[in-house]
Amino acid sequence: MTGPLPAARHLVALNRVRADAGGQTTAALQRTRLFAEEAGTGTTVLTFDAFPAYAEAEASLRERGVLHPDVRLRNVYDDLRERAWPEPTGATEELADLGDLRRVDEHRADGSLWRVRWDNPVNLEPLFHDYVRDDGSVSVRAAAPLSLDEFPRRPGLVQVVDPAGRVRESHETQGAFFASWVHHLVADDETVVLFHDSMMVPPHLTPELDERVRQVAVLHVAHVYAPRHWNSPAHPPAARTLAHLDRLDALVTLTERQRADIALGHGDRTNLFVRPNPAEPTEVPDPRPARDPKRFSVIARMERVKRVDDAVRAFAQVVEQEPDAVLDVYGDGSLRPRLEDLVRELGVDGSVVLHGHRPDAPQRLWESSGLLLTSRSEGFPLAPLEAAVRECPVVAYDIKYGPREQVEDGGTGYLVPAGDVAALARRVVDLARSPADVARMGARARERVLADRDAYVASWGRILERAEANRARRVHLDEVAFTPEQVPRPTAVWSRVAGRVPHRGAHVEVRGRLLVRGSGPDGWRDAVRVALDAVDQDTGTIVPVPITVRPADADAVTVHGRTGLRALLAEVPGPRPRLSLRLSVTAGNAYWETPVARPAGLEPLREIGYDADGTLQVRARR
The missing domain is CATH 2.60.40.10 (Immunoglobulins)
Structure with a gap:
């Protein structure tokens, strides 16, 4: 390895990318940007879903700096619309005529034809999707609907068609279709590393790819359900990926606890690694905002898994001891009406403010004396990293996975037992009464996450180097x-x-x-x-x-x-x-x-x- 990363072409497999990218997509794109900036390694991001507005999504991501100039975005259906086909050397099959079915045209926002849906004329059940070129010819015909949660197998499940209407490829599984596309993108003499950042794709793709492609899966989510022991019921997409663990060159978890749990359930193998996501650095504002010793924050979706109601209940106990304390809740979701009712029921409507979604929520942490994290489970939550770079201590439930690795108990914040609302409230009161501890913990938190971020690309280089060496020792x-x-x-x-x-x-x-x-x-x-x-x-x-x-x-x-x-x-x-x-x-x-x-x-x-x-x-x- 002559630079921070071994020489190789990088691909990233995601089931989808949108302009309002979620946590694991954001983390994957952050990695591609850091690889480009610090190692000069560009990446092609591959997506496998049918979506008519990838051009608009890509433009938005580039405008916001989320997609680095050396990172390309390619979608399987869009890419096959543009593929140039050589003349066939043998007999070919003509694409079947579906004229006896009910035709429904589906258009892009600009009015151009995107695909044609063919329905059963009796019960109107969708049977096929034809993805079309600008001239109206079919580029891909797929059985409808195709979900990455399902694994149908039948002849002609997906057909790839040239502009003359000849079937050039016919695949009986989605995995074979996806793998054929990836293999087409890869030269025979290339060293290629494919990062799986979505657990939806590997069960289809991993068993179908040939040995040219080094496969690295990054697990961004908890792989088990409650009570989250290593042998608890498994999250289905993660379980399907772990079933192919012997085919992966590396499985990278974001925490050592999760790596250990996977080792207990699937063997302590040589292809298990740990690399947390890094914090996104931010400069200290000038002038620095005054930190309010009585102001605390939550940044979370208002959904069951985030358990924001626990933060509200804890704060009802906080204001009994610190009447001037304020909790700012940033985020939206389906449970907002229930939370509004809870705030009124507990009589804290003057102390708990539900702001909804605000893009500037992380910057408001410069003024906060603590971030509360009350989730039921996480993979490696983003909010504690955003708090740490803004010198804001974190009070978090000690859940799987992430908080124990992100929060140094007593050093950069506090960990409390999951679900212990009273303990959560006590630690918030401790911070409210000790601005000196807030300043000490905040400075330590920022120092830790910035040091980890500086080591990020080099540590990935060591993982990829070890994974490559392990190929020669594969059993x-x-x-x-x-x-x-x-x-x-x-x-x-x-x-x-x-x-x-x-x-x-x-x-x-x-x-x-x-x-x-x-x-x-x-x-x-x-x-x-x-x-x-x-x-x-x-x-x-x-x-x-x-x-x-x-x-x-x-x-x-x-x-x-x-x-x-x-x-x-x-x-x-x-x-x-x-x-x-x-x-x-x-x-x-x-x-x-x-x-x-x-x-x-x-x-x-x-x-x-x-x-x-x-x-x-x-x-x-x-």
Whole structure:
């Protein structure tokens, strides 16, 4: 690596880009701008949605400086309208005539034809979309409607058509269609890095791209739902992306906590990295605004996930002790009427001001003594970064993910337990009564985020360099299978009942043969890690079970694990843990796991196994 970044062509895959770009799009475009400014690396941003106004969106983003001059924006449907096709060398299929269907023309804002929708003439259900060129010829025909949340597979799902009406490509999945377009953009001898900044696209695109394309996914959102343990129900787009983790050169999370949670659920692989988003620097105003010791702020959408009502309830407690305190709430959303009612109900309409959306909200933080963050979950929230560069301390719920990494408790603000409104109020009062602490914390916060921002591009360079080096060490697990010879009783007995625990001699024991077939660099088997864990389904607590692993033959090992049940249960919180056993194999970028369970109802002195032909065997223990 001769500069801040390894030499490569950069692409960014986003499902969509709009003029009013949201958080993850803003973060992705910020990265492309910093790469261009500090490393001279331009980027092409690829979008995969059908949208008639990309020209207007791009113009707006460029006018505001969000899109750097060295960053291009290309959409798959717009791009294929302009593609030049060579003369076909063989037979081609003519695009089918849909004249027996109901035609509906869809236009751009300037009145020009954008696409034609073909409906079932009986029930008016949309069946096809034809994306057209300026001369009215069809460039792409796709089944309608196509959603990135769905994975239909059928011949001719998407057809790419030349100006003469000949079908030049026919794809049975969206992923194959998208990958064909990306491959067309990439030269055979190019080193290409594709950044996935939307979790909607990788499940389609990742398995279809060839080895020329280095794939780096950046996870901007929490990947699990409440209660947000590592094994909690997964956010569907993130879960579908993580299913292809072995195909990614890097998965980059914004916090170490999220990387650790993914490692617990999907293996501690060599392609997991952490790089937080940076703050957007801003100069200290001259003259510097006076900071009001009694003024506090919230910058958030008025939606359930942001839990702004907690900030209002906390402030009702604050004004009981500090009657002159004021809370400015910037943002809008569907819950605004409820929040207005809550403000009146709590009698704080003279202390809590709902400003709605204001573009200058971040600049108002120069006058605020604290930003409140009360979200249920985040990926890496923007508002605390905006506060830090403006020397405004943050009082935040300690949620997953972001606040713990962004806020140094007692140093740049305060962390309080999620949902603890009283603790939130106490910390606001602490700040209101100590302007000296506000000044100290604010200065420290600005210093930290500006130092991190200065290191941003170089740290990305190290991630890309390591990801490239890991390609030569990539492992493919072709077949992994565990044949049990001895497994424990059903997990229903692994509980503390009425305060009692099993007798001291009770134990958990697993014995079996583990087959591992795959490929990788020389010596890859030496780095294979086998683990047996007891997992509490309710809390996500993991208790490692000691195991002995011995070679059996070239492709297999024997595994024997044993631990005392009393000692195991002592490691798990709660009176009635629900434990299961998990056997896992980690080999560099690759991971495999299986539950190890005894069938319910099997007699305690019976064990299960398998014959050589795979037939289930039940036999008595001696």
